[in-house]
Amino acid sequence: MDLQLSEKIIIVTGGAKGIGEGISRILAEEGAIPIIIGRHEEDNRALVDELIKAGKKADYVTAELSDPEACEAAVKSVVRCFGHIDGIVNNAGQNDGVGLEHGNYDGFMASLHRNLVHYYLIVHHSLPALIKSKGAIVNITSKTAETGQGNTSAYAASNGGRNALTREWAVELLKYGIRVNGIVVAECWTPQYEKWIATLSAPEEKLKEITARIPLGGRMTTSLEIANATAFLLSEKSSHTTGQLLHVDGGYVHLDRALANA
Ligand SMILES: NC(=O)c1ccc[n+]([C@@H]2O[C@H](COP(=O)([O-])OP(=O)(O)OC[C@H]3O[C@@H](n4cnc5c(N)ncnc54)[C@H](O)[C@@H]3O)[C@@H](O)[C@H]2O)c1
Secondary structure, three states: OOOOOOOOEEEEEOOOOHHHHHHHHHHHHOOOEEEEEEOOHHHHHHHHHHHHHOOOOOEEEEOOOOOHHHHHHHHHHHHHHHOOOOEEEEOOOOOOOOOOOOOOHHHHHHHHHHHHHHHHHHHHHHHHHHHHHOOEEEEEEEOHHHHOOOOOHHHHHHHHHHHHHHHHHHHHOHHHOOEEEEEEEOOEOOHHHHHHHHOOOOHHHHHHHHHHOOOOOOOOEOHHHHHHHHHHHHOHHHOOOOOOEEEOOOOOOOOOHHHOOO
16 A cells, blocks of 8 residues: 655654654655654664665654743744645653652643643644645554553543544644544553563563453564554545544453453
C-alpha cells in the first residue's frame, strides 16, 4: 500500500528515542520528512544524521516541551524552514510517578506540563498551517488513562486528557477536514520502559510476568508496530477515520486475562 506520505512535513515530538524514534524511522522510510522536536540535541542529531546518510529526509528542532514558549518557538521554526506542516504526532512524555498519597501540587502541575500541555500547544500553534494542508494529527497515549497504574496520578490524568483531546479536536476540526486519532500504548519496549523496569526489585521476573499477560504472542509491542499504525492514521489511506482511540497493544487492555501465556 502506498501511503502517499512522500515529502510530507510531519512533526514528531520526542521523535529521537523509543516510540517516537520508531515513528520517525517509518515516516522517513515512507518518503515523508519527520521533524523531530526533542530535548536532547545529540539524540536528535544522531537519528537525523543516520536517516540522511541512508538517503532519507529528516530534520529536528531541539526544545524542552514542558516550556510553553519553547513549544511556540519550535513550531515557528518548522514553519519558517519548511513553509508548511502536513501532520503532527504528539508523543513526548514520561511516566513520572506523581502519586496521590505522596505527590503534591507542584509535582502534579509540572507533570501535566511534561505530558499534556505541550500536546495542546504544539497543535494550537500549528493549526493555521494544518488548516492550509488539511493535515492529520495522531496523539500517542497510554493505557493508564483506562486501567490506572497506581502512584501516577498526573501521568494517568494527562493520558485521560490526551484521549479527551483526541475526540474534542476531531469534532472541532471536522470543518477543516483535519482528522485526529489516538494510539493507545500498553507495554512497548523503549529506553523509558527499560529504565522503569530497572527500578523494580526483581526486574527480570516482573518483565516475564508482564509479557506473559500480553495476549497476542506473549510479547511486548515494538515501537515499529506503533509507528506503522501511526503512519496509516496520518495517511489518506485512513481518510474516513477520525476521533478513534486505537489500541496497538496485542490485546492487553481488552482481551480476557484468562488468555495469559503463563
Ligand atoms: N513505552 C511504553 O510502554 C509506553 C506505554 C504507554 C504510553 N507510552 C507513551 O509513549 C510516549 C513515548 O514513550 P517512550 O517509552 O518512547 O519514551 P522514551 O523516554 O523512551 O522516549 C521519549 C523521547 O521523548 C523525549 N522527551 C520526553 N519528554 C520531553 C519533553 N518534555 N521535551 C522534549 N523532549 C522530550 C525524550 O528525550 C526521548 O527522546 C510517551 O508519551 C508515553 O506516555 C509509552
